Amino acid sequence: NAGVTQTPKFQxxxxxQSMTLQCAQDMNHxxxxxxxxxxxxxxxxxxxxxxxxITDQGEVPNxxxxxxxxxxxxxxxxxxxxxxxxxxxxCASTKQGASTDTQYFGPxxxxxxx
Amino acid sequence: xxLLEQSPQFLSIQEGENLTVYCNSSSVFSSLQWYRQEPGEGxxxxxxxxxxxxxxxxxxxxxxxxxxxxxxxxxxxAAQPGDTGLYLCASPSGTYKYIFGTGTRLKVLA
Numbered sequence: 001n002a003g004v005t006q007t008p009k010f011q012x013x014x015x016x017q018s019m020t021l022q023c024a025q026d027m028n029h030x031x032x033x034x035x036x037x038x039x040x041x042x043x044x045x046x047x048x049x050x051x052x053x054i055t056d057q058g059e060v061p062n063x064x065x066x067x068x069x070x071x072x073x074x075x076x077x078x079x080x081x082x083x084x085x086x087x088x089x090x091c092a093s094t095k096q097g098a099s100t101d102t103q104y105f106g107p108x109x110x111x112x113x114x
Numbered sequence: 115x116x117l118l119e120q121s122p123q124f125l126s127i128q129e130g131e132n133l134t135v136y137c138n139s140s141s142v143f144s145s146l147q148w149y150r151q152e153p154g155e156g157x158x159x160x161x162x163x164x165x166x167x168x169x170x171x172x173x174x175x176x177x178x179x180x181x182x183x184x185x186x187x188x189x190x191x192a193a194q195p196g197d198t199g200l201y202l203c204a205s206p207s208g209t210y211k212y213i214f215g216t217g218t219r220l221k222v223l224a
Contacts, residue, residue: 004156031210042118042202042214043157050210058211090156094210099164100145103204103212105156 002026004093006106013081013113021076021109023091031094031101032074033058034066036087037108043090049074081113118203118215126221130192135218137203138185144206146186148177151200151217193222 033048045058049068065077149157163179176189203215
């Protein structure tokens with residue numbers, strides 16, 4: 001199993017450009033999520049999905065769109081990049097347990113918006 | 115809104131020393147997770163604690179959940195350079211949602 005994969009590893013954008021961050025998992029987990037990590041602020045939830053065709057907003061959703069057409073893939077779209085979106089982005093896939101869940105994180109995408 | 119506060123923010127120690135990091139909240143945790151994140155990688159789950167007063171051990175790491183389930187600690191005995199990383203606590207904040215603390219960045223010097 002590859003686990004959770006993310007592409008690209010690094011990306012530099014100019015203000016106003018759009019792009020899609022890719023995330024895929026091969027563990028057949030229903031629940032997936034996107035976080036951003038900024039210095040001194042931990043990880044903040046952007047969007048999440050509880051299964052194919054179902055998505056919802058997290059703590060910081062503005063400026064981002066998601067879709068979930070398959071169980072495996074959960075892309076994150078930046079419609080018009082802004083410098084405030086400079087961050088490290090992590091995708092996670094969750095294995096649901098009887099009493100607790102386990103989140104598996106991808107290696108991250110480091111995005112710089114100039 | 116539940117907030118998770120971690121302390122200290124930074125910690126630099128010599129190999130062989132012991133250390134404790136803390137995670138606190140003003141609200142009761144339903145459960146609490148500890149993660150370790152190494153540079154350039156995503157967080158990796160170390161442990162989940164569920165019951166107040168619970169203690170779990172993972173080799174040289176000891177995790178404790180406060181009796182009132184509003185705080186947790188991670189104690190490392192005889193730290194090694196391989197323990198270097200960012201330690202994060204996280205707790206559910208609703209169905210399928212987790213909030214994370216700001217983290218403790220640990221550096222263990224050889």
